[in-house]
Structures are given as C-alpha cells and as structure tokens.
Amino acid sequence: MTQTSVSASAAEPPLTVLGEVRTGLVSHHGTLTREQTERLLAPLALGEPVLSWERPIAHSSSAATVTGLDCQLALSADGARRVRAVGTAVSHAAITGGTILQCSTLATVRPAAVQRRLDWSHYTARPGVLETISAQPPSPQQLEAGFLAEDVPREGCADFGSICDRLARKVQNSQLLEGAAPLLFQWTRLRWAATVRQGASGGPAVAKLQLGDELGRTLSLAVNASSVTEVAEFCGDLALHDWILTTVIRRMERLTADGSELDVREISPVVSRLLHLWMPAARVNPELSELWTEFEQKPGFTRQWNSLVSRMRDQISLHTALQRGVLINHDS
Amino acid sequence: MSADFQESSARPRMPQIPYAHLSIELDHLYMEDLVGEGANLGERMARVRPWHDAIVASFAAAGLRSRPRVSTCVLIDDYFSSLVSPADVVPRLREAAARAGLQIDYLARESCCAQIGRVSPALLAADRLVQTPAAETDGSRPPTKETGWLSNGRRSPAESRFSMQSREWTPPVEANARRHSVFVDVELWDEVDGKRVWSCAMLAAVWQLLRLGLLRDQGRPLIVPEPLDPEEGLPDSWDALPPVLQLEERAAPFTGYRTASILDHRFMPVEHAVRVILGQVRQDSDALEILEQRARGEGLREADGVLGRLGYVFLPDREA
Numbered sequence: 111m112t113q114t115s116v117s118a119s120a121a122e123p124p125l126t127v128l129g130e131v132r133t134g135l136v137s138h139h140g141t142l143t144r145e146q147t148e149r150l151l152a153p154l155a156l157g158e159p160v161l162s163w164e165r166p167i168a169h170s171s172s173a174a175t176v177t178g179l180d181c182q183l184a185l186s187a188d189g190a191r192r193v194r195a196v197g198t199a200v201s202h203a204a205i206t207g208g209t210i211l212q213c214s215t216l217a218t219v220r221p222a223a224v225q226r227r228l229d230w231s232h233y234t235a236r237p238g239v240l241e242t243i244s245a246q247p248p249s250p251q252q253l254e255a256g257f258l259a260e261d262v263p264r265e266g267c268a269d270f271g272s273i274c275d276r277l278a279r280k281v282q283n284s285q286l287l288e289g290a291a292p293l294l295f296q297w298t299r300l301r302w303a304a305t306v307r308q309g310a311s312g313g314p315a316v317a318k319l320q321l322g323d324e325l326g327r328t329l330s331l332a333v334n335a336s337s338v339t340e341v342a343e344f345c346g347d348l349a350l351h352d353w354i355l356t357t358v359i360r361r362m363e364r365l366t367a368d369g370s371e372l373d374v375r376e377i378s379p380v381v382s383r384l385l386h387l388w389m390p391a392a393r394v395n396p397e398l399s400e401l402w403t404e405f406e407q408k409p410g411f412t413r414q415w416n417s418l419v420s421r422m423r424d425q426i427s428l429h430t431a432l433q434r435g436v437l438i439n440h441d442s
Numbered sequence: 443m444s445a446d447f448q449e450s451s452a453r454p455r456m457p458q459i460p461y462a463h464l465s466i467e468l469d470h471l472y473m474e475d476l477v478g479e480g481a482n483l484g485e486r487m488a489r490v491r492p493w494h495d496a497i498v499a500s501f502a503a504a505g506l507r508s509r510p511r512v513s514t515c516v517l518i519d520d521y522f523s524s525l526v527s528p529a530d531v532v533p534r535l536r537e538a539a540a541r542a543g544l545q546i547d548y549l550a551r552e553s554c555c556a557q558i559g560r561v562s563p564a565l566l567a568a569d570r571l572v573q574t575p576a577a578e579t580d581g582s583r584p585p586t587k588e589t590g591w592l593s594n595g596r597r598s599p600a601e602s603r604f605s606m607q608s609r610e611w612t613p614p615v616e617a618n619a620r621r622h623s624v625f626v627d628v629e630l631w632d633e634v635d636g637k638r639v640w641s642c643a644m645l646a647a648v649w650q651l652l653r654l655g656l657l658r659d660q661g662r663p664l665i666v667p668e669p670l671d672p673e674e675g676l677p678d679s680w681d682a683l684p685p686v687l688q689l690e691e692r693a694a695p696f697t698g699y700r701t702a703s704i705l706d707h708r709f710m711p712v713e714h715a716v717r718v719i720l721g722q723v724r725q726d727s728d729a730l731e732i733l734e735q736r737a738r739g740e741g742l743r744e745a746d747g748v749l750g751r752l753g754y755v756f757l758p759d760r761e762a
Contacts, residue, residue: 231720
C-alpha cells in the first residue's frame with residue numbers, strides 16, 4: 111500500500127490520537143471469501159470502496175463511518191480533570207482471514223482555534239477530528255492519562271467502546287451471515303493513545319502495552335514518521351494477535367482445567383481456524399514494525415504462540431499415534 | 443538489496459475533476475414556470491443579468507491570479523412533473539438568455555439528483571449525514587433519528603395524547619444557537635406506494651454538492667456533462683437527456699470551487715433547509731482536499747467547510 115506520512119514542519123505541535131479496537135469472530139461458521147467480506151462491509155458506507163489486501167493475509171476494511179460528539183475527555187487518571195471536546199470520531203470494521211472481525215473507533219484531538227463550539231459544518235468537513243475547547247490546550251500526556259485509565263466508560267466522556275459495539279452489532283446482524291461463530295470466544299478491547307510527533311526530531315518511537323483485567327488492554331505510543339492511518343493499523347494488528355493468543359490460551363486452560371488430557375476434537379477448530387492467521391506486522395511501516403520487533407522480545411508474542419502451537423501439535427500427534435496403536439496407553 | 447510490493451486494490455487515488463472558479467445557477471425552474479403565455483423567460487433572464495454581472499465582478503475583484511472562469515447553469519425540475527418537453531423548452535430558454543446577454547452553459551435535470559443510472563446521489567448524500575450532536579453526546583447511545591427527517595438541533599420531546607395535559611411543552615432547541623433558537627426540521631423524503639420520493643430540499647442539497655464536485659461514487663464523479671448529439675437533436679422526453687447537458691462547447695467546467703445561485707425568493711426556505719442538510723453531510727476528505735488544494739493554488743481564499751462556498755441572490759417579485 112502507498113501512503114504519505116504526516117509531513118509537516120518540526121515546529122508543528124504533536125498530534126494526539128485516541129482510539130479503541132474491539133476484536134472477535136464474525137458470526138459465521140464458514141470462512142468468508144473476499145467477495146463475501148466486501149459485500150458485508152460495503153453497506154456500512156455507501157458509495158465508498160472497501161479496501162482489500164490479499165497478501166500476506168486476506169484483510170478488508172470498510173470505509174469510515176462517522177459519529178458526532180460534543181462531550182468530555184478526561185485529563186487525569188481519576189477523571190476529575192476534564193475538557194470539552196466537539197467534533198467527530200471515525201470507525202471502521204475490518205475482517206482478517208475471512209473470520210476475525212475488528213471494529214475500531216478513533217479521533218485525532220486538536221485544540222480548537224476559537225473557544226466555543228462552531229457551526230456543525232466546520233466539524234463535518236473534518237471527519238475524525240475532535241477539537242478541545244479550553245483556554246489552555248491539554249497536553250498529550252494529560253489526554254493519554256485520562257483516556258487510558260478509563261476502564262469502565264465514564265458518564266459524559268467520549269465512549270468509543272459503545273460506538274465500536276454498535277458497529278459490530280450492525281455487521282453481525284447482516285443477512286449475509288449465518289449467525290453463529292465457529293468457536294466460543296470473548297471480545298477483547300484495546301484502548302490506545304498515540305502521540306504522533308510531526309517531523310522526525312522527537313526521539314525514538316516508543317510503545318507501552320498493558321494487559322489489564324480480563325480482556326482489556328491499553329497501548330501508549332509515540333511515533334515520528336507514521337500517519338494516523340498507519341498507527342491505527344498497527345494498533346489493529348496488535349489487537350488481532352493479542353486476541354488470537356488470548357483466545358487460544360483460554361481454550362487450552364479450559365480444556366486442561368480438570369487435569370485431563372486435551373481432547374483433540376476441541377483443539378481442531380482452533381487449529382483449522384486460527385493457526386494460519388498468525389502474521390505479525392503484516393501491513394506495518396518500518397517505524398512501527400520496529401516496535402513490533404520489540405514486542406517480540408518482550409513479552410515475546412511469537413515465542414508464546416509457537417510454544418502454544420507446538421503443544422497443540424504434540425497433542426494431535428499423540429492422539430493420532432494412540433489411535434493407530436503405535437503407543438500403548440497404560441491408563442486404558 | 444531492496445524489494446517493494448504493492449497491491450493495486452488498496453487505497454485507490456481519488457481522480458481529479460476539472461474546476462471552474464465559480465458555478466452560477468441562473469435560474470431554477472418548475473415546469474409550470476415554462477408553460478403558457480405567462481412564462482416570460484425573457485423577462486426572467488433580463489432580471490437575472492445585473493446580478494450575474496455583479497457576482498462575476500465581485501469575484502474578479504477578489505485578487506484572482508487570472509480572469510475568472512465562470513460556468514452558468516439552469517436547473518429544471520423534471521422530478522415532480524414534466525409538463526413540457528426539452529425540445530420545446532431548451533431553445534426558448536437559450537434564446538431568452540441570449541437576448542439578456544447571458545449564456546447558459548449547462549442545463550441540468552433535477553431528477554439526476556435522485557437517480558443517475560443505477561446510482562442514487564440523494565441516497566449517497568443521505569448516507570453521509572452525521573447529525574449535529576446535542577451537548578453531552580458522548581457516543582454511548584445511538585443518535586436519535588426520525589426516519590426521513592433531519593433537524594438542526596433537538597426536537598421537543600414527543601408527547602402522547604394522554605400526557606398532553608399533564609406535561610408542559612418543552613421547546614425544541616437549535617444546536618449551538620446564539621442564545622435564541624431558529625429550529626428547523628427538514629423532511630428529506632417520504633414514501634408513495636412503497637417508493638421513496640426525495641424532497642425538493644434534499645435534491646437541492648445534492649445539487650449543490652454535485653456543483654462542487656464533492657459527491658462521488660467509489661471515488662468517481664457522479665456528473666460528467668454531455669454535449670447534445672447534433673444528429674439526434676433535442677428529445678421529447680426529459681429522461682432521454684443526459685443528467686447535465688452541455689449547451690456551450692467552450693464553456694468553463696461545470697463544477698466550481700464556489701457556487702452562486704440566483705433564485706426566486708420562494709426558494710429561500712428550501713435553501714435554508716439545504717444548508718441545514720449540507721452542514722450535516724460529512725464531507726469526503728479526499729474530494730474536499732482536491733477542491734481546497736486546487737482553489738488555493740489559484741489564489742482563492744479558504745472557506746470553512748462547505749457552507750462558506752455557497753452564495754445566493756434571492757429575487758423579490760417584479761418591481762414594475
């Protein structure tokens with residue numbers, strides 16, 4: 111894909127981008143073809159193309175849907191300090207490998223030029239921009255602290271999670287889908303805040319990932335040479351792999367909870383549906399793929415993944431061997 | 443060593459379109475304006491002429507780097523009725539304009555705002571509506587919608603027959619009003635025999651977007667003006683005409699960075715509704731970027747959003 115990065119003079123203040131991604135499975139037993147995926151996503155934004163990639167993995171993304179907001183953004187972890195923000199957030203639904211559904215919402219936060227709400231046409235000309243109205247513009251650190259600390263939505267504060275959920279329901283309710291996912295899963299949510307320094311003078315790119323409670327994760331990013339779209343794709347990619355890992359770990363935990371051997375019939379849907387989707391940093395620019403490399407060092411996503419995969423494979427070969435009578439099972 | 447791989451399907455570029463500086467609508471005509479002896483097109487055009495000249499002059503004085511490129515158009519309402527044929531109307535209209543010293547570059551059919559082939563421009567525009575949020579809209583609930591209607595603020599709470607006596611009336615509120623509200627609720631469409639009929643306001647909003655080149659289908663412009671086939675001549679039915687007919691071979695492009703509309707005063711409420719609609723149409727960032735970049739390149743000032751690009755002259759009844 112070709113893209114221009116945010117290019118601006120170094121004097122321009124950094125952009126703060128806030129976003130949330132929900133990851134789960136499409137309610138459809140089979141794997142969607144590219145054509146089915148595009149037909150599913152096209153009605154979300156009429157007249158605009160669904161973008162599709164074939165390599166290294168099938169991935170399609172809907173055009174943006176837009177939500178109008180006039181709300182608060184928290185500026186501290188406890189939510190006590192807030193700022194009014196007016197504008198719009200953009201959302202996308204994306205499908206990877208014909209089976210994983212991700213709904214994401216993001217907005218770039220900028221200080222308003224005038225300290226009052228303007229005519230709505232000002233905001234509809236800038237989809238995906240939220241303007242903060244305050245005498246003192248909030249710092250990227252404040253915005254990030256307020257946004258990432260928010261585990262449960264706070265009354266009055268921008269609620270990207272609900273916007274993602276509504277979009278997901280819209281996709282899942284489509285007549286094109288059978289209505290049930292191929293395996294049990296839980297949705298994960300990744301909230302992220304990125305400081306996009308404009309110009310390359312801002313120091314090295316940084317990323318901090320935190321696994322919170324059950325299914326919530328937060329990611330804080332600072333980048334220099336990436337566009338908002340590229341950052342959003344990186345966050346989606348990270349959320350996708352975290353979801354695959356989480357889903358497989360949970361399943362293995364559940365299957366071995368009573369100390370018994372793994373039932374191969376329980377593993378096979380995971381193997382057939384998810385194994386080939388592991389493709390980290392598939393569509394990620396050089397700056398962001400370096401961040402991926404660091405995540406591979408710590409926490410070591412792919413290491414953990416490989417160990418899970420070999421465990422599953424071992425179980426399957428063991429099972430096969432037993433069935434063929436190659437090994438004698440002394441328990442039976 | 444370096445390798446590059448790109449997939450052609452991803453992120454297509456939005457195609458450029460030709461732009462005039464300004465698109466001036468000389469008249470918006472209902473069919474009944476064109477019928478009978480009372481249809482004095484010559485007089486209409488004669489009244490339009492000084493305003494046309496004034497608009498061009500004020501544009502030229504704005505510090506353009508070149509002579510203003512201006513195209514003119516007339517919109518004919520063939521959506522709600524079709525009493526007269528193009529073969530009858532078009533020559534009369536051109537002649538009336540010529541007598542007033544004007545030239546009609548493009549003739550557009552209002553029904554093209556509802557449907558062009560398999561594409562409905564009105565549906566595309568309606569799908570882009572992002573309702574103006576009331577204060578304290580945080581995204582946790584879906585926006586409240588009245589199917590087929592769009593307001594510029596918050597409606598009065600609905601009252602049932604039974605609650606009428608007990609509850610006090612709460613006024614509707616214009617979003618972001620300057621102290622007092624001018625609340626407007628615009629009907630976008632209704633249904634007749636299960637078929638959607640777009641309102642004049644919705645079609646007129648689409649008409650403005652088409653003139654600015656801001657409404658696209660999969661990136662493609664919806665309107666490409668077509669000249670008249672000299673062999674064929676003017677048809678008897680409006681359907682047989684292209685959506686926008688190019689009458690003058692050497693006309694400036696149909697789409698403009700800005701539009702000016704010279705209209706009878708009866709269109710004022712419709713145009714207010716148009717602005718209520720257009721303010722809530724999320725703009726295609728790429729299409730708007732093309733327009734803004736090119737306009738800047740020609741020395742034109744920025745406008746905030748779309749509404750600042752639309753100018754009007756509303757003509758009162760005849761003075762004498």
